[in-house]
Amino acid sequence: MIFKHKKYTGKLCLSVILSVYSLFSSNLLAAEPSLQLEENPAPSRPNNIIIMIGDGMGPAYTTAYRYYQDNPDTEEIEHTVFDRLLVGMSSTHPTSSEGIVTDSAAAATALASGRKTYNGAVGVDKDKQVLISIMQLAKQQGMSTGIAVTSQVNHATPAAFLSQNESRRNYDEIARSYLNSDVDVILGGGQKYFPPALIEQFKHKGYQYISQFSQLNTLTQPKVLGLFAEVELPWAINNKKAHFLTQETQTALRLLSKNPKGFILLVEGSLIDWAGHNNDIVNAMGEMAEFANAIEAAEQFAREHNDTLLVITADHSTGGLSIGANNVYAWNAQLIKGIKTSPETIAQTVMDNNDWQQNTSKQLGFELTDTEITQLKTAKEHDIRQLLEVINTIISYRSHTGWTSHGHTGVDIQVFATGPGSALFQGHQDNTDIANKMISLLPNHTNQNKQ
Secondary structure, eight states, X not given: OGGXXXXXXXXXXXXXXXXXXXXXXXXXXXXXXXXHSOSSOOOSSOSEEEEEEETTOOHHHHHHHHHHSXXXXXXXXXXXXXXXXXXXXXXXXXXXXXXXXXXXXXXXXXXXXXXXOOTTOBSBOTTOOBOOOHHHHHHHTTOEEEEEEEEEXXXXXXXXXXXXXXXXXXXXXXXXXXXXXXXXXXXXXXXXGSOHHHHHXXXXXXXXXXXXXXXXXXXXXXXXXXXXXXXXXXXXXXXXXXXXXXHHHHHHHHHHTTOTTOEEEEEEETHXXXXXXXXXXXXXXXXXXXXXXXXXXXXXXXXXXXXEEEEEEOSOEXXXXXXXXXXXXXXXXXXXXXXXXXXXXXXXXXXXXXXXXXXXXXXXXXXXXXXXXXXXXXHHTTOHHHHHHHHHHHHHHHHTEEOSOSSEEOOXXXXXXESTTGGGGOEEEEHHHHHHHHHHTXXXXXXXXXX
């Protein structure tokens, strides 16, 4: 009631504020030292930056993954690592002459250098002039660098961080260029593009070459060239316990963190995009699950090393994925989750066997209708690619999964971040902004790519 009296309101308010401040100050001074100051406060700038790209991973993919991994026995829909780390959104368009839909090369060049370019360009601008990537800038400052991917290591995204070429299709040229990139750790697929003579050149430059995942644990020092498949790595769903990308990520972090000057690591869930191009929801979710697992490994590293910034995004979205289709207000994640092997494996079973119907239904986890059997029989008479397309179409129809394209789309994609400097990535930005923000966090940052 005393605060209603105008004569005393100001004095009483001031008196109360001073009393509260005095009490708070005395309690703070009396507190234990461990409660007053954090023993190892996080620095304002990171010493290490982990960049993780889910190729083709538009917003529908992260939403679908939330429902895919949900425990159906609980009322709650559990959050994922993507929900936990979400901070913003990003536009992805290439240079203006190309329109608004980007390919992986132009998008990765923007994410690596902070400059727009034409579709198909790797590390060069629209005039085919060389751009300097964040990894090359880091190398100039004595930092270590590495890539860990599920595609061939000379594919568009890793190439944009390590090389410069007017066309992403020049795979052999890009592979040879890695000899001069001075990158420390190279892990992924692509044996096809690294003939014995080239591998010998890498060995001569101090690289240890490995071709089996079991050899990852034997590595103690960079530099390493690890190529584990002829082209891309196997689909994650065919061996869920292998965690190929997670193994690569953990090994790269272990090796790169030996450098006290810090490191830049690119991790790409490359095959999310490949599944999207095939309109293959089964492999899309399998690759999302493995990418999420690798993110959690990187997040754990960032927790243990509070000088580490983790930034996760996509280069674009692929396939025009929608959760719900056929005018049905539903999406059957459990049907998708019940398919334990890749559609490619199922297609091969059909091609290799005359009496395939029962085994195929078992692999799919549901009984095929007469119409579906007829569709598969007709496709089998043509080739395995058409058969695979029919299998994916059946799965999509049954699960109410929608697709608008076998290519990329121009929607904005999500940005996720944690660690020192992560606040910079909040809100909406362009993909070039993501690169320029990361470059600004380097110890002696100067973006040498003139606008």
